Amino acid sequence: MSDFTSGFWPIYISIITLVSIIGTWIFLKKQTTRKLAPGEKAELMEHTWDGDLQDFNNPLPRWWLGLFYGTMVFSLVYLVLWPGLGSYSGVLGWTSKGEYEAEVKAAEAQFQPVYAGFMQQDIATVAADPNARAIGKNLFLTYCSQCHGSNAEGSRGFPNLTDNDWLYGGEPDTIKTTITNGRNGVMPAMGGVLGEAGTREVANYVMSLSGRKHDATLAAAGQTKFAENCAVCHMPDGTGMKALGSANLTDKVWLYGGSEATIIESITKGRNGVMPPMTQTLGTTSNQEAKLHLLAAYVYGLPQKQ
Ligand code: HEC
Ligand code: HEC
Structure with missing residues (x-):
């Protein structure tokens, strides 16, 4: 899977990348392989700086060269394992989308048991549970605060949800319907x-x-x-x-x-x-129902908390 629209660019990028790495390798090798013959002394280069600073052409330290070659080996191994060369997807088959989906799955697996418990209770009961309220508050801050404010008190055109005055009704199921389908x-x-x-x-x-x-x-x-x-x-x-x-x-x-x-x-x-209907925003994850349930409970509980 790649976003390239023409077959030319992946090849172009791959060639530039590989030529750069190999070219650096050859250049480094060429510049550092001259050894001193036995008895030969390092030459003093012709220039002097700051009055008495001299410059010898001693070989570069081995550890330093080792590090340099190491970075090149690392980059080649990296390019074999992970995507980096044009549209080549790498031996490991890693994609950012795949990683994201794995994380979502892990998070769902972690929350599923917690959510399942709340799903069995009605909204009014969930609304009285401090743990559920904490989760509901986080969901609210993520999905609702941009319009209703982080304290849910709204602003002009965006109703205050804490005042027990409802445009569409404050019964648990009505609130859930409002959040699920939206209102106009x-x-x-x-x-x-x-x-x-x-x-x-x-x-x-x-x-x-x-x-x-x-x-x-x-x-x-x-x-x-x-x-x-x-x-x-x-x-x-x-x-x-x-x-x-x-x-x-x-x-x-x-x-x-x-x-x-x-x-x-x-x-x-x-x-x-x-x-807006929140089913679009909450995504198609299997936890969507639970999120709606917890959000409805959180909103239902708001006026009681004042
Ligand atoms: C077709 C139904 C309909 C008619 C007819 C109608 N309204 Fe409304 N009115 C509404 C709705 C629905 C809202 C809420 C709008 C929203 O949520 O954005 C509203 C909102 C308002 C508001 C704003 C209230 C606030 O809290 O800021 C005022 C004032 C108002 N109407 C007055 C009137 C007056 C006066 C008339 C007659 C001249 C009228 N409306 C006719 C449906 C109607
Ligand atoms: C894009 C802005 C926006 C977002 C995001 C949003 N809302 Fe709303 N919400 C509104 C507006 C505007 C109204 C009033 C609609 C009207 O005037 O008819 C409203 C109405 C409501 C109502 C009805 C209030 C009443 O008095 O009956 C509830 C409940 C509600 N929102 C809850 C939520 C929850 C929970 C979320 C997050 C999951 C959320 N909203 C996200 C804009 C938003």
Whole structure:
């Protein structure tokens, strides 16, 4: 297996590599084999440095030459055993992919018994186990923290998972479904339907739902518009629908923000939060099920830990 696209380059590389090694060998040999005849003295070379530093052409020390030849022998042996010469794969048949797969297999074999134990317990039980939480936390830091933050508290557009306020539901199985299949919150852009003034009225009505400071006249005008345009998804009382992930507008938790400007932005442009399905990311390893189980348990246990 090689990434070369033409048969020329492997040969080109192999020739350069071998010629370099053999050439160095011949050069070294040629430069170091002159022996002193009996009685002959090392010649003093013609130059002097720093006033009194002289240069003799004594033979190089044997240990030094030995090291030099040793490196060349080593490189040749290496090139026979491991891939290095063009597309030649080496006597040992080593590949980085093979090594990685072996490591994954070893790790799976090591974790399998641990995982198997947790798989037999339901998510709520696993969530109460400190060892499971430690593993779950590591998994979370690897797979989820880039969006939800290392403390799982999220940020704008990325829900806080520690607050017991759920877009899609906080039951163990719902959390597992969320992580496994992903979620996509679709709030359509309503600016065109409502117009600028209408949007401001509905926004003020939305603010009144959670007891925020609002303009009562605008809010009153917005109430019917809300019933006509928003209640389908956010329910007539504004508490939202878990099946759609339509945010509860009556509480103090905001995914995007509760200021008038941000609510107007949500309504005008719409929102489209995407939680990616984790089955892709967790790979096709046999431990994927267990990882989902432990992650779901970890997330389920988060609000209780606060
Ligand atoms: C690419 C960013 C991203 C990654 C990675 C990600 N999430 Fe999410 N997650 C989101 C977004 C965005 C949402 C909100 C979706 C929406 O607005 O409808 C979400 C929603 C959720 C929810 C639903 C929360 C609720 O209130 O119902 C859970 C649970 C969750 N994520 C858990 C996880 C876990 C566990 C991982 C790691 C295995 C993870 N997420 C990885 C972006 C991400
Ligand atoms: C088709 C269903 C649907 C309709 C109709 C709809 N919404 Fe939404 N709305 C959603 C969903 C789903 C979300 C969550 C978006 C996400 O997760 O990214 C949302 C989010 C929001 C948010 C952001 C909440 C936060 O926590 O930041 C606001 C505000 C909002 N909607 C107000 C409205 C108003 C006002 C209307 C009527 C003018 C409306 N929505 C109509 C489905 C809908």
